Every structure is written in C-alpha cells, then in structure tokens.
Amino acid sequence: MLTLLNIGNTHAQPAIWHDGYLELLPRIPTSELTWERLPQEYPVAAASVVPKASARLAGHGIYFLSAYDCGGLIDFSRVDPTTLGADRVANAIAAAEFYPLPALVVDCGTAITIEIVDERRRFLGGAIAPGRRLMRRALFEGTAQLPEIPFSQELPEEPGRNTVEAIRFGVDRGAVGLVRELVAASLRSCGIVSCLAAGGDAGFFAAALPELKAVESDFTLHGIRLAWERRRDRQA
C-alpha cells in the first residue's frame, strides 16, 4: 500500500494505491495541504510543483519524484531536466507505460502543459501555457473593466455580443485554438500515435478537439506510483 500525492499549484490530489487498484481521495487546496491531512499508515510518493507545499511536508520521509531518479523510465538526455516539473515527469512515465509511443500528453490544469515521449522513451520537449482559469484571472487582474467570468464546459460558437461573451469566446475558444496549434505543431515534429488529454480540464479540450483522447483522472498518479516502484525495486 502506498499514498500517492500530486501537488499542483491550485489543488493537491491524494490517492491510495491498494497494490492493484487506485483509490482517489478528496482534493485538498494546495495552500491548506499539511501532513495531518494525509493518510498516515503508508509510505508517501509525491509529485510537487509547489516548493512551499513540499517544504511543509518535510521530515516525513516522503519520496518526491524528479527527473533525476526517473532516468531508467524516461530518457531525459534531449532536454534540460533541471527545472522540469515533477507532474510533467509523471505524465511522461504514465504515457510510456499505458499508451503506444510516440505519445503526447496535454495536461490541462492551472497551466496547460505538453509532454512528448518518442518510441525510445525519450522526452522530446513540450509546452507551457496558462490554463483557462489563469487566462480569466489575468484579464480581470490586468484591467480596470473586465470581470472574472464563470466557467462553462461548452465551446462558444459565435463572437461575443457583450463583455462576458467576448471574454468567453476569446478565452475558451482561444484556449482550444492554442491547444490545437500546439498539438498540430508537435504532430509535425514526430509521428505521434497517442494524443492524450489529462488534468481537470481535459474533458473540455477533448470534447472540442477530435485528435485528443481524455485519459482517466488517475493518469498522473500512476506515473508517480511507477516511479516509486522502480526506485523501490532498485534499492531491493
């Protein structure tokens, strides 16, 4: 048994690996994440992209995934691994484990990222862009007159006739265009056979883009689990 933890910029997703099936636990706002809020009985393997949250969990023997100890699972020699996000490393591992390669993962959370893994399990690179909430917030915080608009899962069809509609068309349709262009450019760079969408907003993008297939919500957590298992087996 193992506790898994994906610490993102907004939410932390805990789960328990019951040696065969994965049980998702309720998400915790990352700002509220403490050791006491996690199951205490099993070892913990985490991917964190929030150093302050990792620091709050220090001293409990948690395994924090990084590109450095995942070299046996993914070859990072083509990229600079020093600042690569642990969630992106976990996505690459999960893609290589569960899908035919070459594969591309679009992770749709606070940020939208792309991770590309070729048929020799080499990490080729990717992309980082703001997610839909950050785009909404940037307009709200960077202007005097624009409101922060609520979420919709529907792709807006027509140019907006008022401010809210115009933001929705600009941000939601724009985000789909952004992802479509990044995916198209990546497809040209190598012969991708698996084109996957992960993260909380995967459904929105996969519904709008036929080339994208949404994966299960435990996808990134499995990448963390595989990294932990490999390290355990190496140490045995």
Ligand SMILES: Nc1ncnc2c1ncn2[C@@H]1O[C@H](COP(=O)(O)OP(=O)(O)OP(=O)(O)O)[C@@H](O)[C@H]1O
């Ligand atoms: N109803 C909604 N409420 C909040 N966010 C939504 C909603 N619908 C879509 N989104 C988008 O989906 C994203 C949610 O993704 P996800 O659950 O993977 O993670 P997150 O908590 O934003 O990110 P992270 O993993 O970085 O903490 C939000 O950032 C936002 O852009």
Ligand SMILES: CC(C)(CO)[C@@H](O)C(=O)NCCC(=O)O
């Ligand atoms: C891009 C995010 C914020 C996505 O969660 C995270 O993976 C991160 O902080 N990455 C560091 C930079 C990089 O991956 O190249």
Ligand SMILES: [K+]
């Ligand atoms: K994420």
